[in-house]
Amino acid sequence: MGSLFEELEARETAARVRVEESEAELAAMSVKLEQAREGLERLRIARETVAEVLAEMTPQTPAVPVDTERLPAGERVASAYAGAERQVIGVLSVPYWQPGMGPDVLPAVYRDIVEVVADAPGSVRAKQIVPRIGLPAETGKIEGTRAKLKRLVERGWLDEDAPGLFTPAGRRTTDSSNSHD
Missing domain, CATH: 1.20.5 (Single alpha-helices involved in coiled-coils or other helix-helix interfaces)
Structure with a gap:
């Protein structure tokens, strides 16, 4: 027991x-x-x-004193961005390019993209840029970079010579400061 x-x-x-x-x-x-x-x-x-x-936030109360996009081309000024690093207008983190602006006003990833395109000997594609900015060459990263490239074209930082081929914006040369659209 x-x-x-x-x-x-x-x-x-x-x-x-x-x-x-x-x-x-x-x-x-x-x-x-x-x-x-x-x-x-x-x-x-x-x-x-x-x-x-x-x-x-309303269109009447922007985040910066000057809404440069609503001014006629001749009156546009870069003063809203002068000396600014990563300037944000409302929720607009990629500003429209203005004479006198450098890539230093862009968020880091956009600045890197602009620098890679500027350093390239010719037109570049998104899939060529992705590894140069430190991202893996995966479809999602390439598509995200392509969207950023399109945004940079839309905002005047880059040109798209042919579908998917990106170059630095032609009007950014030093002697063409008034060749604005």
Whole structure:
């Protein structure tokens, strides 16, 4: 009979160990769950704050004193961007090119793209730029870079000579400061 009690005690001890291990796992998972909830709450608050800021912004109250895009071409000035690094107009992080502006006003990835295109001996494609700016040559990265290239063309920083072939903007030469559209 003594061995039956010993067996029950051994099983009880093993069950107690499993319960304690499960409680420790539960405590660790509770900490992870609380951290995930806090992260979710921070993101919710950030999204709501951005929505409030954007809702308060109107075309009559731009983020900078001069909305250069609404001025006639002859009156456009670079003073809104002079000496600015990564200048943002509202939610416009890639400004329209203006005489006197350099790539230093662009966000880093756009600045890198402009520099790669400027250093290229001829027209370049998005898939050639991606590895030169430190990204893996994956379809998603190439498409994202192509979208950035198109945005840079739209904003006057680059030209697209043929579909998918990008070059520095022709009007950016020093002797053509008034060849603006």
